[in-house]
Amino acid sequence: LAGDSDGWRDWLARHGAALLLFARQWSAKRADAEDAVQCGFIRFWKTRSRANDELAYLYSCVRTAAIDQGRRERRRHAREINANHNDSPPFIVEIERSERQALIEAALKVLPADQREVVVMKIWGGLTFAQIAETLGISLNTAASRYRYALARLQSELSEEVAHD
Amino acid sequence: MTDPIKELEAELSSMQPSPFPATLAARVETELLTSESRLSPWPDRFLLSAICSGALAACMIIVVLVGGAMGSNPSAGPTEQVNAKERSSGSVAASLAFAPNDPVWMELLK
Numbered sequence: 001l002a003g004d005s006d007g008w009r010d011w012l013a014r015h016g017a018a019l020l021l022f023a024r025q026w027s028a029k030r031a032d033a034e035d036a037v038q039c040g041f042i043r044f045w046k047t048r049s050r051a052n053d054e055l056a057y058l059y060s061c062v063r064t065a066a067i068d069q070g071r072r073e074r075r076r077h078a079r080e081i082n083a084n085h086n087d088s089p090p091f092i093v094e095i096e097r098s099e100r101q102a103l104i105e106a107a108l109k110v111l112p113a114d115q116r117e118v119v120v121m122k123i124w125g126g127l128t129f130a131q132i133a134e135t136l137g138i139s140l141n142t143a144a145s146r147y148r149y150a151l152a153r154l155q156s157e158l159s160e161e162v163a164h165d
Numbered sequence: 166m167t168d169p170i171k172e173l174e175a176e177l178s179s180m181q182p183s184p185f186p187a188t189l190a191a192r193v194e195t196e197l198l199t200s201e202s203r204l205s206p207w208p209d210r211f212l213l214s215a216i217c218s219g220a221l222a223a224c225m226i227i228v229v230l231v232g233g234a235m236g237s238n239p240s241a242g243p244t245e246q247v248n249a250k251e252r253s254s255g256s257v258a259a260s261l262a263f264a265p266n267d268p269v270w271m272e273l274l275k
Contacts (some may be wrong), residue, residue: 016185
């Protein structure tokens with residue numbers, strides 16, 4: 001492990017924040033998302049030799065762990081299903097843009113889960129459509145179209161909000 | 166005129182996810198180290214369990230063989246049993262070999 005210690009640190013430094021954001025889609029609490037990232041990352045690190053694309057495999061491991069964690073949590077807290085009640089913000093809040101940022105976060109939560117995860121992987125994870133397709137087990141075209149639909153929907157939600165104001 | 170979707174993409178990209186907590190990195194490190202130390206004695210454990218299983222299997226085979234031999238004829242030893250079997254199988258073979266030359270047997274065949 002000594003030889004690999006820098007390796008896993010690099011992976012976490014580069015992808016940790018985005019992975020946490022990714023895992024929060026299935027977790028009501030930040031602590032649960034952290035548990036999912038820990039579990040998924042450990043699994044990835046021990047079995048990464050079998051991966052075709054390591055980044056896609058990392059997201060796949062964290063996704064599986066987060067979904068499992070979410071299921072366990074839902075069973076435990078049957079009345080606390082709403083993932084919108086997060087206990088800390090998923091993004092760094094910039095004061096001058098906080099209002100707009102809050103609108104975007106709200107619009108992101110309105111997206112269907114399959115579109116939202118594609119947006120998170122593409123924008124904050126930096127994955128290519130091919131990697132997203134491999135992570136989710138879907139075709140490249142499906143990944144790209146989900147992304148396009150998601151952005152169009154976000155645009156529409158934000159326009160409506162601006163119109164309401 | 167700029168594409169609103171491109172603008173939105175740029176806006177989303179400018180939002181920074183919350184930083185990865187140091188405590189979580191420490192937890193990952195601890196778990197990796199723990200699992201590593203847990204895994205290291207496996208070859209020794211495997212060898213030990215293989216030796217124990219082999220010895221146990223050998224004992225069971227001996228017990229089954231000795232027990233089976235004793236159980237079939239408690240008064241006779243294993244050597245006597247083998248000799249008895251050889252004698253009986255030998256006499257049967259001999260009687261079959263001479264049967265065609267036996268007049269009584271030939272009469273029966275007619």
